[in-house]
Amino acid sequence: MWVYEKKLLYPVEVSTCNPTLAKYLMEQYGGADGELAAALRYMNQRYTVPDKVIGLLTDISTEEFSHLEMLATMIYKLTKDATPEQLEEAGLGAHFVNHGHSLFYANAAGVPFTATYIQSKGDPIADLYEDIAAEEKARATYQWLIDVSDDPAINDSLRFLRERENIHSLRFREAVELLKDERDRKKIF
Amino acid sequence: MDRPLFRGNFKPYVSPRDPCPPILVKKFVLPPQIFTNFQPPGLPQNSPAEALKQGSLWPAFVDGYYREEGIS
């Protein structure tokens, strides 16, 4: 089970009302390499990986949910008091007519989230390599988000999130090394 | 953080028929973690305040990212 913590992982701050930036941030909210995809991917893979890496997948997945909440906070604050006209100008007109001011799991282009963004092969190496790739793709996405954002407060949070991808990538690479240690342990002659 | 350690570059082919003014050198990221398969024990650590700010307890894996670098 999970217990909710009434606080963010990182103190998110937002400088200006900027629905255009909110639209871009949706890539990491409901996009292919976003936080929802990451959280669901690891949480699902953990049931069938070797015991020594279950803890890691569980803990990283849980952290990804806290990243998802950070993204939600940024998107919420960037659009909270925006008028329908402002949302339209920001390219969120179609989003507004469908969802009003609410958030939705869609990418920056408005394409709704789909489970086909994630994989589970039941092969520990295939799964961990997918996870490493996912972290590096998320890192790259954060780079491009920082490139299009001129909100210093948002960029502060984005840099934090980008750095987390570095660490998660490292841990998954270590998980691969831990599995390589299992080689030939049960050799029977 | 010694950011240049974690960046690479290449010179793409430039055609006289390219429509945009060519960027002669393209930069890309080589993040710190790809140079280590396994974090060695006892690496220097950030203070808790600095760790949250940088996004990691270990400065060795922090490379930062700024649009002013002109990577994309």
Added chain:
Amino acid sequence: MSTSEAEWVLLKKVQQMDFVVVELTLYTDTHPNDEEARKQWRDAIKEAARVRRQYETIYGPLSLTSVPSKQAIEVGWQWNSPPWPWQR
């Protein structure tokens, strides 16, 4: 410093201490035999709990696993009261 600013500062302290625990948990997940790190991890959990108690005594529980302090109840703290994390 206004109350909400003081609260923001103390909450940030909780976030800092909790983050150290997050980092050391992931590290010990892949380094189960690093005794020094495991000790630091246990100490970090204690320190995070101490700072959390400090915050929760004044402003009320951050999770349903904490016992509400008398002080928090007296100022009318309820789990359901704003601000929620994204509203701050």
